[in-house]
Amino acid sequence: MITTTDIKIHKTNKSRIAEYDINNVPFGKCFSDHMFVAEYANGKWERSYIEPYQNVPMSYATSALHYGQAIFEGMKAYKNDNGEVAIFRPYENLNRLNKSAIRMAMPEVPEEIFMGGLIELLKLDAAWVPSSETGSLYIRPFIIATDEAIGVKSSDTYKFIIITCPAGKYYSEPIKVLVETKYFRAVHGGVGFVKAAGNYGRSLxxxxxxxxxxxxxxxxxxSKTNQYVEESGTMNLMFVIGETLLTPELSDTILSGITRKSVLQLAKHWGMKIEERKISIREILTAQGNGNLKEAFGVGTAATIAQIISIGCDGKDYELPPVNSRVFSNKIDETLRNIRKGKIKDEFDWMYKV
Ligand SMILES: Cc1ncc(COP(=O)(O)O)c(C=O)c1O
Incomplete structure (x- = not known):
């Protein structure tokens, strides 16, 4: 079994950080100095190392490229006013990564490799964590099948890799969304409940x-009835109708979001009425019509809260109340930001200090 002390560390001798204004970079395009890699072969995770972020040679026959045995995670680290770095709920991402691994017939990553690699990497690249109010370091752990082989079968070799990039606000404006009833993100019995790369390709x-x-x-x-809402883009969906917070109940077609889970925990803590159940488009549009639909928003790691300002359905746009009138989602956004930036007490022990 690999332990943290087995991680071979090869530091860069020339940091690239001065090339960027890390508090002001486009999402997902500027990568920090180092990356963590663990290699799986012969039925076990054999070696792990940190090296300068770089391109690596890879065969065009690499099986992940052809058959989609590829899974990933998305999480964030934050810097508080004292310059300390903490990661938001990393064990949740580890658990979900391993759920994805099982469904995609890939090897699970042991806790010591995931957490050990993550912590060592963030210690090395702590300077890349933005200190701005809305900034964070986006962390992308992923596993790919690396057999050099054409032929549909599960790979014998894999790589677990972590790369990171500074990130600012994901959506600068509230979003307009369109109800999609012809194409589906996920089907029952499929892989919608895990973060398999193919889920994202099919959504484009x-x-x-x-x-x-x-x-x-x-x-x-x-995909069965086209009547019930599931997610929006790569976010879980939430609505406030009257005084109740509503969100689609989890199933094998919905990703169990860590932001979703956190929002529900906070809402419960605040004594808000919550309903996790099937929600039909008709119910949403009826509530919009009679003035009961107070808030609609997506929740996810990248955006935290993405306010929905209008919903398009059957050729008509349904406008929603202005964002500054939305008490619940604005309070959630602020509370999560304050917990992450260490400005208020972390009552739920969500932050993992590096
Ligand atoms: C399909 C999908 N739904 C929901 C989410 C939100 O999940 P989380 O809050 O864990 O980022 C994501 C992002 O990971 C996603 O890809």
Whole structure:
């Protein structure tokens, strides 16, 4: 078994950080100095190392590229006013990564490799964690099948890699979303509940069509009846109708978001009425019509809260109340930001100090 002390560390002798204003970079395009890699072969994780972030030679026959045995995670680290770095709920990401691994017939990553690699990497690249109010270091752990072989079978070799990039605000404006009833993100018995790379590839065409019509994202509906909302883009969905917080109940077609889980925990703690159940498009549009739909928003690591300002359905746009009137989601956004930046007490022990 690999332990943290087995991680071979090869530091860069020339940091690239001075090339960027890390408090002001486009999302996902500027990578920090180092990356963590663990290699799986002969039925076990054999070696792990940190090396300068770089391109690596890879065969065009690499099986992940052809058959999609590729899974990933997304999480964030934050810097408080004292310059200390902490990661938001990393064990949740580890658990979900391993759930994805099982479903995709890939090896699970042991805790000591995931957490050991993550902590060593963040210690080395702590300077890359933005200190701005809305900044964070986005962390991308992923596993890919690395057999050099054509032929549909599960790979015998894999790499678990962690790369990171400074990130600012994901959406600068509230978003317009389109209810999608022709194409589906996930189907029962499929892989919608895990973070398999193919889920994202298949979502691009319907998203492109929606964007051509002036929407930023789609609202995915269930593939059986097209009547129930599931997620929006790569976010879980939430609504405030009257005084109740509503969100679609989890199933094998919905990703169990860590932001979703955190929002529900906070809402429960505040004594808010919560309903996790099937939510039909008709229910949402009826509530919009009679003035009961107070808030609609997506929740996820990248955006935290993405306010939805209008919902397109059957050729009509349904406008929602202005963002500054939305008491619950604004309070959630502020509370999560304050917990992450160490400005208020971390009552739920969500932050993992590096
Ligand atoms: C399909 C999908 N739904 C929801 C989420 C939100 O999950 P989390 O809050 O863990 O980022 C994500 C992002 O990971 C996603 O890809």
């Amino acid at each position: 065409y319907p998203t492109k069509l929606a964007q051509q019509r002036g929407y930023q994202q789609v609202i995915w509906t269930d």
